[in-house]
Amino acid sequence: MSFAGIVLLVSMMSALSILLLTPVAERFGLVDAPNSHRKFHDGHIPLVGGVSIYVGLVFGISLFVTPNDSSVTYLLCSSLIVALGVADDAGDLSPKFRLLAQSVIAVLMCAGSGMYIHQLGNIFGFGVVDLGVAGYVLTVLAVIGAINAFNMIDGIDGLLGVSSLVTFLSIGLLFYLNSDIDNMKLALIMSVALVPYLMANLGLPPVKFRKVFMGDTGSMLIGFTVVWLLIQGTQPDSKGSVSFSPSTALWLIAFPLMDMARVIINRVLDKCSPFAADRTHLHHILQAVGDSKQVVLLKICTLSAFLAIVGLGMELWHWSEVIIFLTFMVGFFIYAAKVRRLLLQSVKS
Template sequence: MFATTALAALFFVPASSEMGFLLAACALLTMTGSIDDRYDLHYQLRLGVQALSACLMIWGANTSLLSFGDIFGFGDIKLGFLSIPITIVAVIGMINAFNMIDGIDGLSGGLSLITVTALYFLIGDRIADGASNILLLMIGALTAYLIMNLHIFPKWTPKIFMGDAGSMVLGFTITAFLIRYSQGIKEIMMPVTGLWLVAVPLMDIFVTCIRRIRHGRSPFHPDRTHVHHIFMKAGLSRRNTLLVILAFHSIAVTIGVVLETTIHSDYISFIFFAVLFFAYLEFIKHSFKASKWIKRTFRKTR
């Protein structure tokens, strides 16, 4: 996915130093992820590389979080001297969010495709820096990947996997787009809209890490407590689990896009997202009963 998108970008995206730094960061993550898939690198080394990629984005591509917007209704929340550390933490967090949720076929790729499609809808031709072309290339690469990952045409295509190399690059690229086009002179959407566009990976990593810390484990210690594991433990098949999570993410993204394009209020959008987040927490709290209800619903629709 990285190789084809990067190669095509050389022909269809205007050349710039900012694009060069972003491609360099993606190449670094792809290489690190590939080595990690083979040799299982220590998480501290992965975090270091992710932080370096964030720095390439901040100083090379001039992309960083400057403000959270007017999410509390008291005025724009400027980050000031906290801009750089918060940006690095945000990039690392979202890279690992897309990496950690990549637990069943099609999940990380499907979530990414929904988010990238929404970004293309929001950006369109409003920015003349080739961003829409990059998003189209990503949509094409993700669609091709999902066809083979889900083995839709088993007679004609091999089954391939994304691995850390793919999921980390997707998390980084999506985060770079969300930050770049919600801040400063290139702002075309509210910062809070970015939360809607990565709703499922964001909420999953937050809840999973908090649960691990409460049980005295490292937040980077792998286990089977992600949202897709919960559904499968309740008896849903992998296919149905994938459909439920992608449907939920599609609804969340759609709500975010509608709030962005109609109301365009940071405060109202943030309130709605907070409601969604607390509803998600309640679902996780009663996840076994909720997933059982979903399983019965799937049986009735057959």
Template sequence: MSTNTILFGLTALVFAALLSFTAAPIARFLAHKLGAIDIPKDDRRMHKEPIPLLGGLAIFFAFAVTALLFAVPSETLLALLFGGLIIVACGVLDDMFELNPLAKLVFQLLAAVVAIALGVRVESINLFGQYVVFGAWSYPVTLIWIIALINSINLIDGLDGLACGVSAISSLSLLIIAVIMSESQIALLTAILVGACIGFLPFNSFPAKMFIGDTGAMFLGFTLSVLSVEGVFKAHTLFAFFAPIALFALPLFDTIFAFFRRICQGKNPFHGDRGHIHHRLIDLGFSHKQTVLVLYAICGLCGASAVVLLFLGMGRALMTLGIGMGILLINYLLLKKHILPPPAESDPDARKDGKS
């Protein structure tokens, strides 16, 4: 990939960030006008004052406008825009009226079908050197992947800045993969998504002035799923099948464990609880900010492992992940001994969940 192409992508990233940052106050104003406010009406909310939702509108606006200005028209771009519009419409309605899970699933399926109809499909994978062609199964496989990632990003949206930051880090990893593979269009679109997330983070970081809401969380999940299908899944390397799973390991496994946990406890799997990984870290004594930073670090490690796995193999990927997790463990032990207070005394406001 040429230097001019990389500079063009960086320009798009900065433009998207500035646009997202500028659009956030407008989205905040709209949230107040439309009554899309997250009121802390139960003990799962970590905030004490009403916080406006619809921050995802700023992210979507920044992404869509920048993509239309910088990207070459393509089926992938149309899938992101039309499918994203459906997801954003669902998110706005949910942030305003709290749609039931079935209604949200219908919107998600519709967005996924639009993307698939426009050519976004996992048609084949390289599994340990053997190509597996899905044929007609490519449709349900892609559908499941898109729905899974939409809901995974949505469910991890439990602390200020968590879903937005995790999405930015995952997008950055995708960007690196696309650059190495010389996928200029995917790299550009991913760079735009990174910028849109970064531009909104000042409003969403603790203490949040605005939440991305389901509008933002579902749009980020949808966009990441489409970009990963068009980028990572279509790589021709030996471990291409495992790279997307490694890349999104944090939200995916947190969601899988949440569903199994709730089912085993006889609860509705779609009803929130306090068993997510961010709750566990807070119960260990981490503050809100520390918890988010730890999860950012884990997400970054997963992204780095995906990049290494894709291009250098399983052994080095596991080595990267192991070294990184070891460093995190040592830091935790040092923090626990010298800095962290007992769990009962640590950041009581951070011990309540957001919307997940």
């Protein structure tokens, strides 16, 4: 089947699931209700976006991805992630339980696929960093980190969807250029499955969906899939080759990663829980200084695309892993400093 077939069939299944699941979610109360603290939208919005992406994903993998231990493990773990997300959307699970469940799923991923972060490449310039057994611990932390990084940016319409679309398309391009077709197909399937959700969430033509949110189901599924693909792309295969360096992987998720790291560091320095909800993410700050939600979406998505393009450029121009990593760290400090200035400006205003 051609790539056009993947685009057509996966998008149709994802769109159909939105239409069918929306009334079901409303009937059983799987909706996001506004409150006076952090949720200021109008009305009760069905939380079916994540499930619709999952439906398109399962359909796409079943038809277009070669079945093996890796794909079966991914489907099993992503199904568990979706179940956890639906339970959280329905009943607000505690942060500790979510972290425990995400950790268990990460361990299952390692056990089922034999895949984990066992080397970081020549990231410091002194040779390949081999992690050994510590790689399993880093893998669990990476899964938790990616899931929560994408969850944290889901604050305004379209932001999580467009930012993750940038990431999946970037990863898919690198897999395609390195002839890793199965992983490229997975990145493409996720990209296509996101499109109907974005149409519904943003009210885009040509189909007029009822407005829906992604919910924790979607952000968890996206975060897990991103880290799965990044591990597949950065860890040597049976021939010892990789599709892209671990340093480049940081750039492909640069915006959610930088924003999460900045927020958590600030919370810890302020002696608050790193999981405490607040309004210090970039999208909150930009709104506080007077930007509309549409302008915030445009600014952040442009930034996300710019950072991914920088990473792609350095990878394709064969920059050394050390330079790519150091450039990322410089970029993070510049980002943190710029956002801090905006935060101080928002407080004064």
